Amino acid sequence: MSTLIKNGRIITSEQNYICDIFIENEKITLISENLNMQADTVIDAKNKYVIPGGIDVHTHLDMTSGTVTSTDDFYTGTRAAAFGGTTSIIDFAAQPKGKSFREGLAIWKEKAKGKATIDYGFHMTITELTEERINEMTEMVNEGVTSFKLFLAYPGVLMVDDATIFKAMKKSVKIGALICMHAENGMVIDEIVKETVAAGNLSPVYHALSRPTYAEAEATHRAIALAHMAGAPVYIVHLTCNDALEEVAAARAKGLPAFAETCPQYLFHSIDEMDTPDFEGAKLVFSPPLREKWNQEKLWLGLEQNILQVVATDHCPFNFKGQKDLGINDFTKIPNGGPSIENRLQLTFHGGVLENRISLNRWVEINSTNPAKIFGMYPQKGNISIGSDADIVIWDPEVEHIISAKTHHMNVDYSMYEGIKVKGNADTVLLRGKVIVQNNEFKGIAGNGNFIKRTPFGSAFV
Ligand code: URP
Ligand code: ZN
Ligand code: ZN
Numbered sequence: 001m002s003t004l005i006k007n008g009r010i011i012t013s014e015q016n017y018i019c020d021i022f023i024e025n026e027k028i029t030l031i032s033e034n035l036n037m038q039a040d041t042v043i044d045a046k047n048k049y050v051i052p053g054g055i056d057v058h059t060h061l062d063m064t065s066g067t068v069t070s071t072d073d074f075y076t077g078t079r080a081a082a083f084g085g086t087t088s089i090i091d092f093a094a095q096p097k098g099k100s101f102r103e104g105l106a107i108w109k110e111k112a113k114g115k116a117t118i119d120y121g122f123h124m125t126i127t128e129l130t131e132e133r134i135n136e137m138t139e140m141v142n143e144g145v146t147s148f149k150l151f152l153a154y155p156g157v158l159m160v161d162d163a164t165i166f167k168a169m170k171k172s173v174k175i176g177a178l179i180c181m182h183a184e185n186g187m188v189i190d191e192i193v194k195e196t197v198a199a200g201n202l203s204p205v206y207h208a209l210s211r212p213t214y215a216e217a218e219a220t221h222r223a224i225a226l227a228h229m230a231g232a233p234v235y236i237v238h239l240t241c242n243d244a245l246e247e248v249a250a251a252r253a254k255g256l257p258a259f260a261e262t263c264p265q266y267l268f269h270s271i272d273e274m275d276t277p278d279f280e281g282a283k284l285v286f287s288p289p290l291r292e293k294w295n296q297e298k299l300w301l302g303l304e305q306n307i308l309q310v311v312a313t314d315h316c317p318f319n320f321k322g323q324k325d326l327g328i329n330d331f332t333k334i335p336n337g338g339p340s341i342e343n344r345l346q347l348t349f350h351g352g353v354l355e356n357r358i359s360l361n362r363w364v365e366i367n368s369t370n371p372a373k374i375f376g377m378y379p380q381k382g383n384i385s386i387g388s389d390a391d392i393v394i395w396d397p398e399v400e401h402i403i404s405a406k407t408h409h410m411n412v413d414y415s416m417y418e419g420i421k422v423k424g425n426a427d428t429v430l431l432r433g434k435v436i437v438q439n440n441e442f443k444g445i446a447g448n449g450n451f452i453k454r455t456p457f458g459s460a461f462v
Contacts, residue, residue: 001024001040001434002037002039003023003435004023005020005045006043006046007020007045007046009045010031011363011364011395012361013365013368013369013370016360018033021390022035022039026389026434027387027389031386047398048397049395049397051384051395052368052369052393053085053118053430054085054086054088055088055089055090055381056081056086057310057312057375058090058238058261058263059081059314060091060337061091062077063092065337068326068335071411074091074111074115074120075115075117076409076410077317078115078449080411081341082436082444084426086118086345087118087430088381090120090122090123092124093108093125094125095125100132101133101137101140105140105143105145115447116446117448120450120452121144121377121451124145125150126148126149126168128164129168134171137172138175140177141176144451144453145454146178146376146455146456147180147454148172149180149181150180151186152165152182153183153184155187155190159186159187162222166226166229169227169232176456177456178458179233180235181237182238183220183244184219185222189211202331207274207289208291213295214243216239216288220244220247234259236248236259236260236261238314240290245298245302245308252306252307259374259459260307260308261310262299262308262311263314264311264343265314265340266299267296267299267311268351270292270293271293272292272293273290282325282331283324284338285336300358303358303366309462310366311348311366312344312371315337315339317337317339319412319413339414340416345395345426346401346403347422349422350423369383373461373462376454377452391430393428393429394429395425397423397424398423398424399424399427402421432450436448
């Protein structure tokens with residue numbers, strides 16, 4: 001099967017030029033001006049940008065937490081991602097308590113099987129680390145699971161101690177894996193939560209107020225210090241605020257391999273939106289939480305200045321009715337997480353490129369190229385070059401779109417961005433050369449997404 005994309009403006013992390021692209025057998029085989037070869041499909045991309053497919057390295061599809069399960073499974077979640085121009089995700093598989101990584105990976109592979117419509121990989125969440133599990137980290141890397149997440153938050157549930165993190169980091173250096181850290185000081189937060197509840201402060205905004213920015217900054221500092229002692233790179237997930245950003249900036253200024261992502265919710269929302277009388281604030285309950293509004297501009301600057309390398313979504317959707325409302329009388333019972341998988345490219349294009357905060361190249365870099373490099377998928381993904389997978393988004397920079405739960409494709413009863421008007425959207429989306437979205441219609445197939453066997457030592461290329 002062959003496809004010819006004509007007249008588009010190709011934007012990569014480094015280039016911006018008008019050219020045609022020829023695709024055969026899932027790969028880009030030719031990039032040149034005025035290509036006139038026969039092709040099974042010809043797409044005219046005149047006046048549009050042609051970019052590498054978006055890569056969202058932080059999603060939670062079909063994830064059970066306590067009594068609730070995130071509402072997007074690997075079909076609805078990846079379909080929604082495709083509508084927004086994302087062609088690969090890395091979801092979080094979890095080590096079941098007391099069991100092996102292998103068992104966790106098998107469970108998550110089963111969840112994706114026959115459902116994923118775009119390509120997917122997995123990080124492995126470590127919940128405990130015995131000698132046997134340390135050895136098993138090598139096996140995971142050989143399986144293409146080259147990153148692990150550990151938590152400094154949620155004592156008694158997911159939190160691990162510093163020695164465990166240090167041991168995982170030391171091992172990661174040997175095998176080329178990357179340790180991803182949820183950086184919040186869980187012990188202190190739990191104390192503040194107890195005080196907050198005892199004082200009778202139970203509405204959603206108190207979730208955010210009981211998780212101060214210093215709890216995030218301290219944990220970010222500690223994660224980086226542990227990595228430094230272990231001689232390892234580290235990747236901070238879902239960074240929200242200037243206090244934590246300064247820790248990453250200081251580490252990078254010293255030349256340490258510290259990397260970090262932020263998420264659209266932290267760029268577009270702030271804590272003042274949570275203090276509403278009608279429980280609406282529950283739609284914005286996730287951890288780490290929203291911050292004071294001035295942090296948003298600092299995060300955009302962090303993205304521009306390469307203190308932050310990636311925008312990912314932390315997509316973890318729970319319905320407002322039936323799930324979020326479990327915490328109607330007590331914020332500690334509100335499921336943590338929000339939906340974004342469909343909106344990442346739209347929001348960062350509008351808020352970043354059109355509002356002159358980042359360049360077009362940087363937009364591609366933080367949404368596709370850096371995720372591919374850091375997580376061992378480059379140059380197969382994250383680029384438009386000969387030999388790369390033909391994961392391509394034809395982006396219409398002029399089309400306007402009002403984000404709404406009435407029209408989005410995520411399987412969740414609200415939008416975190418309801419009513420926000422954005423300019424720019426995915427027009428046509430190709431996964432390994434096959435059109436999966438066109439004319440606002442889904443043409444993908446459940447099960448056509450492939451497992452991405454990622455390579456180790458990816459972060460060395462950033
Ligand atoms: O509140 C959040 N972020 N839920 C998803 C789990 C996590 O910590 O990433
Ligand atoms: Zn987390
Ligand atoms: Zn997450």
